[in-house]
């Protein structure tokens with residue numbers, strides 16, 4: 486049979502308890518989802534601020550639809566680029582301090598585009614093989630959307646060496662820097678699975694100390710809407726000193742911003758280069774103008790800070806209750822909270838048990854996370870009520886006691902979940 490590796494691959498994933506299955510959500514209101522006729526409090530959504538359901542965001546979407554239609558109907562370099570796209574790019578630049586920005590239909594596309602645009606695209610000027618290869622040095626926990634593309638780079642074909650430094654380990658990063666070679670260092674503002682923050686200032690100091698010719702790129706997919714004084718992410722923690730800034734910022738709108746799509750921001754030249762040479766940008770239909778309009782509204786609401794304050798309160802409440810209950814949550818204070826289980830079957834069993842108690846928390850298994858770090862990934866949102874978070878902690882106690890055989894359950898009985 487043609488392509489019979491497909492069945493074999495599925496069988497092997499199933500045998501290791503690593504097979505993914507989609508669930509059909511039939512309703513999603515506030516933090517409650519309906520699946521197969523049952524309702525669950527959802528602790529597996531990246532809508533950290535609840536903005537995907539904000540009336541003003543929906544209103545802007547509707548206005549955009551009536552002004553521009555449902556599709557942009559062309560690439561941005563043809564007729565797909567509208568006033569709404571331009572206004573959104575300008576808004577991003579104004580509030581991040583970046584020189585220029587470019588929109589993509591997803592964060593996955595933006596990361597791949599950057600990697601391919603800088604390292605794989607042949608232009609009359611970058612084809613020249615210099616003595617020194619270019620370098621892409623990426624934090625070990627960096628997201629697949631960047632790493633998958635970077636891993637394909639080769640010294641022979643692309644004159645580029647890909648390597649990783651240990652998570653937030655500056656000495657290890659320093660050991661990889663090659664003086665005078667064009668180097669891109671990539672990290673995340675808030676790491677998607679562990680929920681901790683990238684050491685932006687550490688990287689900037691390392692670049693300065695080594696007098697390296699390096700650019701720093703930050704993927705702020707989970708940081709935009711959560712960190713920074715105005716919620717605009719890591720740029721707030723970056724020094725504005727020359728050579729000590731973020732050179733390339735990537736942010737997504739499908740998480741805390743509650744819409745869809747992404748941006749890349751950098752110098753005017755970088756953005757113009759991407760408009761000319763990025764295949765993901767040139768050969769793809771632009772995001773709908775309505776989506777750009779709704780996203781701009783959402784960013785404006787986010788910056789006012791009401792939802793962020795509610796999110797921070799919910800995170801503190803969860804941490805307090807989880808620690809009191811002796812739950813082994815990772816030591817981070819963000820919306821992404823992990824409990825490492827270390828075994829895919831047990832992580833799945835826990836997730837199922839939580840469902841039986843009305844709580845939706847997905848099990849995250851390898852290869853999404855490193856082997857033996859399979860976990861429950863819990864996401865807290867501004868939409869959660871105090872009683873939702875109390876119910877989560879009670880359910881975690883009961884499920885962990887049941888599946889892991891360790892007693893977390895005394896107090897949960899008192900509350901009578």
Ligand SMILES: Cc1ncc(COP(=O)(O)O)c(C=O)c1O
Pocket residue numbers: 590591592593594596628630673677704706707737738739746747
């Ligand atoms: C760190 C990180 N970067 C990029 C992406 C991709 O973004 P998008 O979902 O918009 O494709 C994700 C999505 O999960 C992510 O977590």
